[in-house]
Amino acid sequence: MGTAVIRQVRASVVRGGGADYHDQSEGHWIDDNISTPMSKYPAYRKSRQSFGINVLGTVVVEIETDGGHYGFAVTTGGEPAAFIIERHLARFLEGRKVTDIELMWDQMYNATLYYGRRGIVLNAISGVDLALWDLLGQVRQEPVHAMIGGAVRDEIRFYATGARPDLAKQMGFIGGKMAVRHGPAQGAEGVHAELQRLGEMRNAVGDDFWLMFDCWMSLDVNYATKLANAAHEFGLKWIEEALPPDDYWGYAELKRDVPRGMMVTTGEHEATRWGFRLLMEMDCCDLIQPDVGWCGGLTELLKISSLADAHGKLVVPHGSSVYSYHFVCTRQNSPFAEFLMMAPAADKVVPMFTPMLEGEPVPVDGRLKISALDKPGFGVKLSQDITLERPYTH
Known part of the structure; x- marks a missing residue:
């Protein structure tokens, strides 16, 4: 070596x-009437691809x-x-x-x-x-998890992000996160519509199943505070990425004003230890959600996690499949993981990076045994069916 x-x-x-994963064909739940920072413009409200999320x-x-x-x-x-x-x-x-x-x-x-x-x-x-x-x-x-300290548990538990938390419960996940569909441009009617959907889902899954809202940077402090407080009666576990990533002051205010016991989460679109240091020192959230493919890679995520541990914050990475699984299983302050439901109707478990990787493990009954991660490196290979285009050389 x-x-x-x-x-x-x-x-x-x-x-x-x-x-x-946003680069999907028509009819996928991930592109269907989800609130975004562009939702204030009616022309870009129905589809995220309409404003170029998949370019x-x-x-x-x-x-x-x-x-x-x-x-x-x-x-x-x-x-x-x-x-x-x-x-x-x-x-x-x-x-x-x-x-x-x-x-x-x-x-x-x-x-x-x-x-x-x-x-x-x-x-x-x-x-x-x-x-x-x-x-x-x-x-x-060696597997990556063995090189960064070794697993601290035998399996990883998952919550599911998708359009159907009720189906996620049947598949064994510990919770379900739904994308918010309405933002400040829809005013009180939007809050009412979100509460109605949340209430219907709570009735479907019972009291003990986690339900969360993913707001994808699309709300303001006033709207997010109203939504969080109104959702408390339905047992909303957390409100996620309610504000633009750079609004640290807004996040600090929101965290102070949400109901006691409800978490404020963010960090999917944050990067490096310095960005996350601001989130933690300003007490902007309870749980951070760095994406290991965006925040600086595994080398930086390990530093972000240590910083979070010192501040008493949980670290539950955004999606990213095997690249986050190897990390999560080695950290005591990462007690569970996210699984993005990439089936178009969120009605079955398929590998997150479909159709790109061979050997990509998926949860079974909402859990993944660490033994499934025991291959060298991240344990996956590029599919032979994909076409690679190398636009630049050096």
Whole structure:
């Protein structure tokens, strides 16, 4: 392993599902009347794809060593991320030992500070970082979870994000999270419609099943506070990402004003330890939800998690399948995980990154045994049925 040196980095683009899970065909629940920051414009209210949520596509990062070892990862970012990886980030990897992960992360981040810090640049860095961990696992013939401290439990429990919490309960999940459909532009009528749907779902699942609202950055403090307080009678467990990611002051106010026992959660669109430090030091939330494919990769997520642990905050990553499972099973402050229901009608369990990965494990009865993660690296392979397009080279 001491002589394993990175020889080549490649970045390719894939369309149609995968890491860019919003890139779905017509009729999928994930694109059906979900409240967004663009919902204030009627023309963009019905479909998230109408304002371009799926324009980026998936980027696939592949890394090879001079000895023939191979690692890869996928995330959102498409062609712009591929350009950044090929034309800028690759120089900090090629010729390095596969064990130099911390050094490579630091150089990628600092070299892109003048145009990066978050967003698509951090997506690109995250994809590279995940591919590096997969590569190191292939070299060592160890699963990623074993290399970051080892599992602290025998299985992972999941809640389901989708349009049908009632079906999720039947499948064994511990809770169901629904996307809010109405925002401030719909006023009191929107709050009433959300409460009616929540009440119907509570009647369907009973008192002990978790129900949560995912607001996808689309509300303001006033509307979110009214919705949270009105939803308390239906046992809403948490209200998620109610405000724009940069409104730390609004989140702090919302957390102070929601009913006692209801959690405020956010962080899906936050990045790096510095962004999450603001969330925690300003007491903006009870639970953070970094996406390991967007926040800076596994290397950064480990630092974010340690910071959260010191602040008494839970860490439940946003989606991201195997890339978060290996993390969750090693952290005491990550007691459960999210599973995105990628079946169009949210009526069955399918791999999150369908149709991109081979060997992608899925929960059975809402649980995943850690033994399912015991293959080298992240334990998955690229499907032979997908078409990779490499738009840039270096």
